[in-house]
Structures are given as structure tokens and as C-alpha cells.
Amino acid sequence: MEFIIIIISAIFVNNVVLAQFLGICPFLGVSKKVSTAVGMTGAVTFVMILATIVTYLIQKYILDAFGIGFMQTISFILVIASLVQLVEIMLKKVSPPLYQALGVFLPLITTNCAILGVAIMTIQKDYSLLEAVVFSGASAIGFGLALVLFAGLREHLDLVDLPKGMKGAPAALVVAGLLAMAFMGFSGIV
């Protein structure tokens, strides 16, 4: 039952992008087309779950065990950077077209605050390993949901006539705000 609450909370109530402000750069940068948004979500999900597991183990068995908690930022970000390198290499071999489509956004997953953010939050919330996996998976789904919804909205936004000053980022941000407002309606579910 706990797991259902974690899942619903991470996807809807405390959506990683729309409520916690993590992963905004890719949210604004990759959401121009629904297809790239879906591809990015896949890559992020893979890295997020794997990164959360590895950083969790590092926290429990190295950082906490030796009392070097202050090494958290350095160790976590090194893990994430390495994982992204790994995903890049794998993707090149397994699916070159997707690798091409994601282009420069792939290495940018390293600086996706959502991944580091979720890894840190997992430790702060004191989850068990299984809860951590569920939490990171659900957060990734939440990220993907926000991304894909937003991409759909943006595809329409491109067809609309806007005042010059609002074109691009400003309009996108206001629309994101409205989307965030809609998601606020989910609070109170859990």
C-alpha cells in the first residue's frame, strides 16, 4: 500500500518537474516534439533508476559506514556522469537512430537536476532499497508525463500567433505554469 502512495505522490502530487522544479532545462529544451520527449524520457528513466540504486548503495555502505557524508555530492555526481557515459555507449550500439535523435541532449542528462535531485531525496526520505527503486521509477514516469504533455502543448503553441516578446521561452513558461496549476489539483489524493 505504501508503494501505491509513493507512486501516486511522485507522478502526480509532487511531480518532479511541475511541483519540485527539477529537470527544467531538458523540460524546456527537449519538449519541442513529442517523439524526442518520449526518447528522452526513456533515457532519463534508465539513468534515474540505476543512479538511485548505485548512489543508495554508496551512501549506505561507503559514506555512512565511514562517516564521510560530506562526499555525497562528489560521489553521486561522478556516478551519474559515468552512467550517462555508459548509456551513450550502449545507445550508440543498440539504437543509432535514437542516439542521433537525442544528439547533444544525451550528455546533458548528467546535468539534469532531476537525477541528482531524486538520488538525494531518496536518501533524505530514508527509503529502503525497494522503496528507492519504486520512488525513482515513479519520479521518472512523472518527469516523462510532464515532458510529453508539455511537448504536445508546445507543438500547438508553435502554430499560434503571439506577441513578439512572448515568443519562445516566455510563452512556454506561462503554459508550463498552467500545466503546473492543473497538477495542483492532484494534491489531497494521498
Add this chain to the structure above:
Amino acid sequence: MAAKKESTFINMVLVLFIVTLVASAALGGLYELTKEPIAKAKLAKKLKAIKEVVPAFDNNPSEDMYEVEMPTGDKLEFYPAKKGNELVGTAVKTFTTNGFSGYIWVMVGFKPDGTINNYSVLEHKETPGLGTKMEPWFKQTDPAKASCVILDKNPRTSNLTVSKDGGDVDAITAATISSRAFLEAVQTAYNEYTKQMKGGTK
């Protein structure tokens, strides 16, 4: 800028290793330096919450703290505040799971006879502008709103539930659920507090 270093495998590993080593050493040093200020800041924060709700004291309530486990698995924390060696009040960190958006944690200060001295809302996820009014609502100074105030009321003689449910306290306008939950937290604190007092002075 200057000459580029070759990207041989050995060079790469060595450089990354050295950079990480130096960084870690520097951090380790700073960590030792800041350990004490950080611990002090944490203690000050705890004491501040306690100071807000009980009369003046001269002991360290944090040292004399004792806990009571509730059915949900969460623990109530009792902080006795003493002056000289006499108990002047007890701060109780209490909670409820029935807030509009989940847990609400409150620090309630009781005088030795059970009268509510003051309270401070610690943690919650209630709706901003509605449930968040908990903090000032139940201690407002406007005489016209005296029926909302729980300060100086003793749960033994006052019914600590919202007037809608037949109690003595007026709920926050349009935030009945948060109000009910808040009062429940205070009542829980009082119930456990009287149990502790009956079980002998701590």
C-alpha cells in the same frame, strides 16, 4: 591556452584520481572545521522551537528528552523545561496523520497543570492560505476572535474540538479539516502528557 596533455589512459585515470583526492582532502578538512558550528546550529534550532512554547527555563530540555511511541510508529517527544529543579513546563512534539495533505507536526507547550502555554507548527503540507493559517489562528489576539484561541485553555475543562463537532474552538474559515487535524494533534499531546504525569514525575 597552454600545451594540451595527452589523453592516454594512464594520464586520464591519474589526473582524475589526483583531482578527486585533493578535493576530498580539502572537503575533509572543512568538514572537521564546520562540524561544531553545524551541531550548534542544529541544537539552537531545536531549543528555539522549545523556547517558543514553554515558560523560561534554565535546563537543557533536549538532554532530558523522552519519547513515547504511538500506534502509527511515530514517536511523541517530551521536553521537560525546568527552572532551578522545578518543572515549569513541558514541550511536546506531537503529530496527526489527518491533515488535509497528510502529517502535521506541532510543538505544544503545557504548563505543569496541563494548561496550554503556547504552540508552534513545525511541519505540514497543508494548503497555503487556508490550512497554513493554523500557525497564527489558534493564538490570535483579537478579542472578537477569542473563541478561536487555545492558549491558556486546559483540555481537561475545554473541549478541544471544532465548534462544528460540538467543541469549544472555532475552526479556520474554510479549513475545517486542517483545524480538526491540528486540534487532534494537540489533544493527542495532552492525553499522552497526562499519562506521563500520572505515571510519576520525569
Add this chain to the structure above:
Amino acid sequence: MTNKENFLKGFFRENAVFTLLLGMCPALGVTSSAINGLGMGLATTFVLIMSNIFISIFSSFIPDKVKIPSFIVIIAAFVTMVDLIMAGYAPALHEQLGVFIPLIVVNCLVLGRAEAFASKNQIVPSIIDGLSMGLGFSMALSMLGAVRELLGAGKVFGITIFNENYGMLIFVLAPGAFIALGYLIAFINKLRKV
């Protein structure tokens, strides 16, 4: 570019938030009040300047392929320093900024300046660059924070301008952050064209 040009660019022409659209996560996440925005901006400025200095000095000793990971480790070290110093000496601000402090390490602004500028320039220009981008970032965050705080709670930097009950609560919450930033960027775009 001259030192003066270098110093001024971060404020408007190449402002991190309004022009380059970098550092969005903290820009939205900690600007529910002006003082939080300013605090975050200054913490980021410290990391920017320190990492720019070290990267400017040591970049030539680092092989190309490990440049990015090495830069990240250096930046992460300074971020942790800021985290520890704030926890010990500014605990209230530390609590307000929360998880966004360690997230400075993935603030594309910091890594971006390290890569684009510090690794290719001398120490003094790098310091000025860090100062410029950092202060520009701080300015942007304080502005956004002030707008949100004013519209949402009637205060600016804690000083009450009008009664909280007349505020539009939404601006202190998530959606308001997006909307306020969107309009702020549009407004600044308009100003720059004049």
C-alpha cells in the same frame, strides 16, 4: 574583450536566466522570496568564482577526455564547501534553500562557464567572468523572488508592502514561479529592444 565588458556582460547582454536560459531549476525553485533568491545567487556566485579560478589554473594539465568529469569534481567540491559553511553559519537560509544547494553542481551555468570560458582564459578574466555571471544570476533570482514575494505575500525582502490577504497566493507556489518568470523574461525582452 576588455575587463569592463567582461564584467558587465553577465547582467543583461548575457544574463544567465533571462538571456541564456541557464540555471532555471534554482531560478524557479528557491525564488518564493527575494532573500532566498539572493542567498542562492550569492552561493552560486561563490562556486562560480572559485571553480573558475581553479579550472583556469589547472585546465592545461587535464587531458581532454577527462576534462568534464574533472571540472565536475572541482565544482562539486566547492558546492559541498558552500553547503557545509551555510549549515554551520547560516542555518536558516540553508534550510530554506534545501536540496537546491547540492544542485548547484548541476547548474548548467557553472559547468558552462567552466567549459566555455575558464578553461580557455587566464585567471583574472576568469574571476571577472565568474563574478559577472554570478552577480547577474543573483540579480535575476532576486528580481524574480521580489516579484513573487510581492505579488504573493505583499512583502519584499520581508518588508510588508501591503496586507498578505490581498496577495495572489499562486505566485508563491509552483505555477506562479513559471508564470512570473515567463512574463519577466518577456518584459526584459521588450526593454532590450527599446
